[in-house]
Amino acid sequence: MTPPTTPRAHRRDERGSAVVEFVTLGVLLLVPLVYLVMALARVQAGAFAVSQAARESGRAFVTTDAGQDATARARAAAAVAFADHRFEEVGTLELVCDGTPCLRPDGRVRTTATVRVPLPLVPAFVRDAVPASIPVSASQVSTVDRFRVLP
Numbered sequence: 001m002t003p004p005t006t007p008r009a010h011r012r013d014e015r016g017s018a019v020v021e022f023v024t025l026g027v028l029l030l031v032p033l034v035y036l037v038m039a040l041a042r043v044q045a046g047a048f049a050v051s052q053a054a055r056e057s058g059r060a061f062v063t064t065d066a067g068q069d070a071t072a073r074a075r076a077a078a079a080v081a082f083a084d085h086r087f088e089e090v091g092t093l094e095l096v097c098d099g100t101p102c103l104r105p106d107g108r109v110r111t112t113a114t115v116r117v118p119l120p121l122v123p124a125f126v127r128d129a130v131p132a133s134i135p136v137s138a139s140q141v142s143t144v145d146r147f148r149v150l151p
Contacts, residue, residue: 038120043134045085046117050138053081053113057093058142061102061109066149070103071095078113090133091115107144112137 060077064070075093082091094112102109114137122132 046136049085050113053078054140058111058140
């Protein structure tokens with residue numbers, strides 16, 4: 001005598017499939033989330049870099065002593081700020097004075113730092129086809145001391 005066939009007997013054995021589904025869905029959802037966190041962390045580092053570069057280069061420019069090159073000093077301060085956040089190659093600095101000479105008493109100097117943050121893990125052939133960087137910039141207006149003696 002054969003055992004009676006029931007609908008349950010015709011079902012396939014699904015033990016262990018929940019683990020496989022969990023791992024598959026977990027990886028599919030976790031990989032983009034990790035990439036997003038990496039990209040946002042790099043953009044935040046770029047924001048810190050341009051903020052620090054604009055502030056420090058403006059401060060270095062307006063506190064330059066007579067006989068020193070103010071522009072070179074400001075660019076050196078910005079280079080240090082970019083290097084702190086590993087943006088040496090992609091950071092730029094723009095200096096604009098509101099009059100001539102730049103270092104006159106109560107003169108204002110606008111420093112604008114810009115960096116193009118490359119997205120992480122993007123291959124070179126994709127960078128050539130689509131823009132794979134995010135521009136971030138910050139500006140700072142620094143004022144020369146009112147009681148500064150002109151050289």
